[in-house]
Amino acid sequence: MRFVLGALFASMLVSASFASGTKVYDSEIPGVALAGTIFISGAWTRQSPPGVTVGSAYFRIKNNGDVAERLLGGEVDFADRVEVHKMEMKDGVMSMFELEDGLTIQPGETISFEPGGYHLMIMGLEEQPMAGDIVPMTLDFSEAGLVDLLLPVAPIGAKEFSQ
Amino acid sequence: MKEVRIVLWALVLIALVGGGVVLWQKNRGDGSLVSIGGAFTLTDTKGERFTEADLKGKPYAMFFGFTHCPDVCPTTLWEMTTHLKALGDDGDRLNMVFVGVDHERDTPEHLGTYLSAFDDRIIGLSGTEEQIARMAKTYRIFFERVEDASGDILYNHSAQVLLFKANGQFKSTIAYEERAETAFEKLKLLVD
Numbered sequence: 051m052r053f054v055l056g057a058l059f060a061s062m063l064v065s066a067s068f069a070s071g072t073k074v075y076d077s078e079i080p081g082v083a084l085a086g087t088i089f090i091s092g093a094w095t096r097q098s099p100p101g102v103t104v105g106s107a108y109f110r111i112k113n114n115g116d117v118a119e120r121l122l123g124g125e126v127d128f129a130d131r132v133e134v135h136k137m138e139m140k141d142g143v144m145s146m147f148e149l150e151d152g153l154t155i156q157p158g159e160t161i162s163f164e165p166g167g168y169h170l171m172i173m174g175l176e177e178q179p180m181a182g183d184i185v186p187m188t189l190d191f192s193e194a195g196l197v198d199l200l201l202p203v204a205p206i207g208a209k210e211f212s213q
Numbered sequence: 214m215k216e217v218r219i220v221l222w223a224l225v226l227i228a229l230v231g232g233g234v235v236l237w238q239k240n241r242g243d244g245s246l247v248s249i250g251g252a253f254t255l256t257d258t259k260g261e262r263f264t265e266a267d268l269k270g271k272p273y274a275m276f277f278g279f280t281h282c283p284d285v286c287p288t289t290l291w292e293m294t295t296h297l298k299a300l301g302d303d304g305d306r307l308n309m310v311f312v313g314v315d316h317e318r319d320t321p322e323h324l325g326t327y328l329s330a331f332d333d334r335i336i337g338l339s340g341t342e343e344q345i346a347r348m349a350k351t352y353r354i355f356f357e358r359v360e361d362a363s364g365d366i367l368y369n370h371s372a373q374v375l376l377f378k379a380n381g382q383f384k385s386t387i388a389y390e391e392r393a394e395t396a397f398e399k400l401k402l403l404v405d
Binding site: 102 | 283284287289290291294323326327328329330355362365367369371373390
């Protein structure tokens with residue numbers, strides 16, 4: 051009984067600290083962030099072609115926790131909205147759609163966002179991030195809350211970020 | 214009883230003949246290539262009328278997309294830019310065409326601005342809803358306009374690059390997932 055109560059108390063503490071959305075640790079290293087049990091690495095975005103008001107961002111998310119996490123979306127100060135999108139290729143046809151309820155990352159799971167698959171779609175660009183820049187983004191998770199991230203900007207059309 | 218047997222044999226005969234005809238037609242179909250390509254009328258980035266006649270004389274690579282596409286289109290355009298650079302002067306013996314299927318936003322002017330970030334040999338074409346639809350049919354390209362939950366317009370579309378010989382005959386494709394080296398080899402073969 052005491053064990054159950056203890057466990058209950060512990061889980062309340064944990065969920066309280068998660069629910070408050072306090073950042074455990076935000077990295078100042080571009081492309082990396084650790085918040086709660088969420089570890090983000092290899093994050094980058096790329097310059098959009100001229101005249102275009104959309105962009106995309108990519109990274110790997112690892113859920114080191116015991117509960118499922120959900121990436122709900124994000125925010126940047128240089129554009130209107132950030133949405134979780136998925137691109138699928140079927141019979142040579144590319145289709146793209148918004149994951150309205152976000153993307154679930156199961157305990158222990160790592161999900162890669164990369165060109166041709168999952169991507170964060172940045173809508174309504176007010177300013178164009180340029181290749182070589184480093185721009186901030188805040189991601190919104192169901193459990194870990196808001197996570198700040200710095201994204202290095204790759205050239206137009208780059209398939210990956212390389213120094 | 215005898216009538217039943219005759220009817221059954223007759224049915225077997227019909228099935229055999231029918232099957233034979235289907236097979237014959239199928240085989241006959243395999244003999245000739247599915248027609249991909251042909252006539253189209255679009256507008257180039259200078260606002261001038263552009264048809265298939267403007268492409269003939271050089272082999273051409275053609276792909277379809279839309280300028281507000283965040284993922285596939287800039288990637289493909291960048292890859293094609295890289296390949297053209299690698300081809301060097303040989304790239305001049307090739308017409309590389311990008312067709313914007315978003316008739317609302319891919320205006321000649323906008324397409325021109327958009328393509329200024331890529332190799333200047335890439336020809337940008339756009340058109341009216343009807344012109345694009347007709348061309349997509351002739352070139353066996355699928356595209357559809359979708360509105361996502363936030364009201365943004367996106368296009369789902371065929372992502373392969375179509376390769377044509379100088380006489381306009383369809384040769385092959387480069388798939389989106391194909392390795393850059395293979396894609397480059399295909400383009401090289403096309404200009405050789």
